[in-house]
Amino acid sequence: MIIPKANVLSAEQLAEVQAIVAEFGCQIGVIKGAHRSIYAILGDERKELMLSRLEGLSYVDRIDRIDSPFKLMDLRSGLADHDFAIGGITLGKGLLYIAGPCTVDPKEAQLTIETAHAVKAAGAHALRGGVWKPRTMPYSYQGEDAALEVLLEARAQTKLPLNVEVMDERQLAVAVDAKVDVIQIGTRNGLNYTLLKKIGECTANTSTAVLLKRSRHMGPIDEFIAAAEYIVAAGNPKIMLCPRGTLPGLDGYRNHPDESITPLLKEKTWAPVVYDPSHAVGRAQYVEQAALAAVAYGADGLNLEAHISPKRGIGDDPKQALNPTQLARLFKNGLKIYEILKGSVDDG
Numbered sequence: 001m002i003i004p005k006a007n008v009l010s011a012e013q014l015a016e017v018q019a020i021v022a023e024f025g026c027q028i029g030v031i032k033g034a035h036r037s038i039y040a041i042l043g044d045e046r047k048e049l050m051l052s053r054l055e056g057l058s059y060v061d062r063i064d065r066i067d068s069p070f071k072l073m074d075l076r077s078g079l080a081d082h083d084f085a086i087g088g089i090t091l092g093k094g095l096l097y098i099a100g101p102c103t104v105d106p107k108e109a110q111l112t113i114e115t116a117h118a119v120k121a122a123g124a125h126a127l128r129g130g131v132w133k134p135r136t137m138p139y140s141y142q143g144e145d146a147a148l149e150v151l152l153e154a155r156a157q158t159k160l161p162l163n164v165e166v167m168d169e170r171q172l173a174v175a176v177d178a179k180v181d182v183i184q185i186g187t188r189n190g191l192n193y194t195l196l197k198k199i200g201e202c203t204a205n206t207s208t209a210v211l212l213k214r215s216r217h218m219g220p221i222d223e224f225i226a227a228a229e230y231i232v233a234a235g236n237p238k239i240m241l242c243p244r245g246t247l248p249g250l251d252g253y254r255n256h257p258d259e260s261i262t263p264l265l266k267e268k269t270w271a272p273v274v275y276d277p278s279h280a281v282g283r284a285q286y287v288e289q290a291a292l293a294a295v296a297y298g299a300d301g302l303n304l305e306a307h308i309s310p311k312r313g314i315g316d317d318p319k320q321a322l323n324p325t326q327l328a329r330l331f332k333n334g335l336k337i338y339e340i341l342k343g344s345v346d347d348g
């Protein structure tokens with residue numbers, strides 16, 4: 001990691017640095033953070049001659065040799081003091097609430113519009129909604145572009161930023177074109193490295209953030225952080241890690257709830273954790289407890305399924321979506337826990 005004396009390198013300085021590392025078969029990855037840019041040496045950077053030449057440049061403060069598999073996601077990387085906001089909440093400085101229906105049915109647009117107003121009234125800072133759906137059965141409703149139109153109208157009416165999952169490059173192009181505020185990567189694509197890279201590239205230097213769900217098939221936590229590294233290395237540091245339960249499910253729950261990995265993630269990476277209790281437990285009656293546990297574990301936000309009338313929703317809604325009253329109660333209780341913990345940190 002090259003730490004310049006200024007917050008950014010000029011074009012000439014960057015070109016010089018690139019030329020030096022190219023001689024040694026490496027490249028420079030430039031990530032534009034909110035406060036300064038990060039210059040990662042990509043490739044095998046353990047070459048003393050290369051490092052001493054870089055260290056000798058008048059505009060270079062130092063070279064940080066972070067002994068970590070993650071150059072950018074590591075807590076010690078220069079991105080640790082990077083921050084970004086969604087719906088007026090700066091991640092890590094306030095508790096972010098994202099809520100909305102699992103799946104948007106364009107034939108029932110009014111249900112989504114009403115749901116958007118209801119989640120806003122309950123206290124959500126952003127609206128989620130499924131446009132294209134990764135359904136287990138090929139005969140289930142798969143989603144369609146028309147659902148995005150409904151969500152764009154809901155965003156226009158409520159002014160809530162919009163979180164939408166994409167599963168392929170065509171959907172990504174449509175979502176980026178619509179200036180979707182948060183691109184979600186679902187559990188099934190959490191290990192799709194080609195898509196992760198593409199999403200990082202297509203949202204680099206835009207205001208779009210990325211919410212990466214934990215693949216339900218992932219093993220060690222490092223595998224989750226490495227997936228996020230792909231997105232950040234491709235150019236977008238506005239990333240949220242979203243655990244959502246893993247397989248096999250814990251008896252009685254849809255998945256094995258994994259909110260307890262939050263502090264483990266925070267020991268290794270600066271990235272905010274936005275937990276999804278809805279898919280973790282899969283039953284509306286258990287969602288609040290899992291959500292509050294996540295906040296107690298130090299989560300920076302929650303991604304929840306909610307519907308104005310859960311039984312009329314499609315996809316996962318009938319089983320796991322919260323109604324507006326349940327959502328408002330959860331939001332209130334979540335904030336109480338968040339404030340208590342914040343107070344205890346402030347008290348030392």
Ligand code: PEP
Nearest residue numbers: 102186187188213244279
């Ligand atoms: C969803 O958010 O509706 C969804 C399909 O999530 P996951 O990828 O976590 O199953």
Ligand code: MN
Nearest residue numbers: 102305315316
């Ligand atoms: Mn769902």
